[in-house]
Amino acid sequence: MSDRLFEHSSQGVSRGLSAGSPGSGRRLVVEADGGSRGNPGRAAYGAVVRDAESGDVLARAAERIGTATNNVAEYNGLIAGLRLARELDAAAHVEIRMDSKLVIEQMAGRWKVKHADMRRLAEQARALVPANPTWTWVPRERNKTADALLNAVLDGGPPVWEVGASASTPVAADPTGRPAEETAPAEASAPARGWGAEVGGATTLLLLRHGETERSQAKRFSGSGGEDVSLTERGRAQAAAAARSLADRLGVAAVVSSPLRRTRQTAEVVAATLGLPVEVEPGLAETAFGEWDGFTFAEVGQRWPAELQAWLADTSVAPPGGESFEQVLIRVRAARDRLIRTYGGKTVVVVTHVTPIKLLTCLALDVPARAAYRMELPPAALTEVAWFADGAASLRSFGVPAEVPEDGEPIHG
Template structure:
């Protein structure tokens, strides 16, 4: 059985920004370079570029010998750990790429190893060449060379200008409307001009609107606004999705107006989504009227169903359903009496809603008008905190919290339970 080593890398100047990948297939016995492949990807994130580099390397190896054993070496800890099955793949952009990579070879035929960046220079150089050429001339989209003692083949996809790829054995040149060999020339200053252009594009991308300056690319930023008070709020009664669906009280309407003024002062909200319940739609409408935006109802933001506890105080539930309450406090999978929604079920729903919204609103700042349990769950999931942390967060009516979600699957909690806008 033949043995290949695949070295892959990807990069993005701006994260997300102008991006490309580079991949190398080596003979594991001789160390000979068999394939070099690179591609300019347009504007994507580092992690997407790294996964695309992995895919290209595995496909190139498969083209050589689908029965070979393959050892992948990358300096991306994320890709290596996820493809090895040690880390979960949470981000919606990563999942299909990882699944696609896993289908190229049968299970067990590919192994993964993390290596320091300095040991991945070949793939890194190709990735940077892809970014340079793509950002400067938009001409080089993909190049591949396969060189071996008995045969050499090359394949290119070129939209304009010329591309030259060199291996130790042969130099290939492909041109659109020209037969002249030689390196592709970038307009306006060559490699330096390419880097300058890429830097400008990256700067523009990072500067996209956000609640706070983006420090790891342009995240999907969720400003989480709990609805204003209802008649049940000051009485501290369970009020979920299975109850009477109360409207805002006079106090709640005033709180919604104050929240709207706070949003107007910040001036960064681009979209407004709300739970389908009356109190959240009323709160969202107040903000939307002030900002001149529309409200989109998102069912995934609805409050937990508290079953038979709806409308009761905590003390009343303890008196009527002591065993069920104790179980609910101790076990996130326990349901409120009468078939309510467990914390685990709520977390599953919120995680799915989060993933959908992160994919839809990357680089945007979105106001999510929702409830106590969904907001606490957003924060808990962002922190990677245990379910019992839900009981250790204070969340006042009409309070603001902020969570930013990045393209690599990471998250940052930027604010929790801010009520400063409610003070006169």
């Protein structure tokens, strides 16, 4: 048993097992924070993961989450930090440090989670917690790096999600002890794209929704974990039309698909036209709609009226047995980061689904995930996003459908 099972000091309170735990032998420290300007008000989170021995920053994240309370923002910071740690080393021993006594005590199991919204977030966090974590409360002055990250995005800076080499430079402090993020000039934030000059080559993702299926034609929920449906004949014609429109794009480096059948069928048509293989990225799969899969919106409203209203009101709410949009956002963002690392500065056709495309659009526009409810995306529609090395993004088109005439043959020329 570790001598840090219970550690009380003026610096903080820790509960859990420390470096002697089974696993990879690596020790990571998650520093997480969240805050809102107003309570509730404009909110964001910040999180960093450090090597426990050197103190070097190995990963960091920060993002606005719309209007929320401080506590909700704190939990979002925790979830992001745990996700970063898992991407770095799922077997590592992890110490979580936060200045929120509420979150630390609730996650350590000493305090009850009473509020329904908080319970959902706590469940998401517990699903990411590694074995035998250490929970440490620290005073706010010892959590300045995460705090600076969240305030930077609240002040208009770009969202951050960096794992590995891009986040490996230690966060330096000035002589006052403040982290570099707090003292960096405003010009260091990535500007919006448009009239300004581009910084480095952009990675362009051509986001293509799959062609029509019987379920999309009938407007039924169709996600991961349900029936793996195929394209209709019209859906195949839409895929051919999309392939034809993409044939004129120069320099496409890869065709990447969700693992579901309808996307792979669409991707195969596109890849054959471009002379490329199809690569599969599991993170691009559609949302798991659980018990709602196969039902229409009206049918769900009749059978699960309260659950549907909760889902529409809060992107952290999942359908019974399914995934929330916030959970999907985490894996979609990680998939995007893998694509950028692999194909930096190149153009990639990404064949996926409604929800991943909408959430990637939300990330590009730096808007909350709930904005996805206001987007419409027909089958075989193309969305183009450029991601820049400094973290900025440019939405170049959204939801442009492939042209297919009434006889089902694609339009050429």
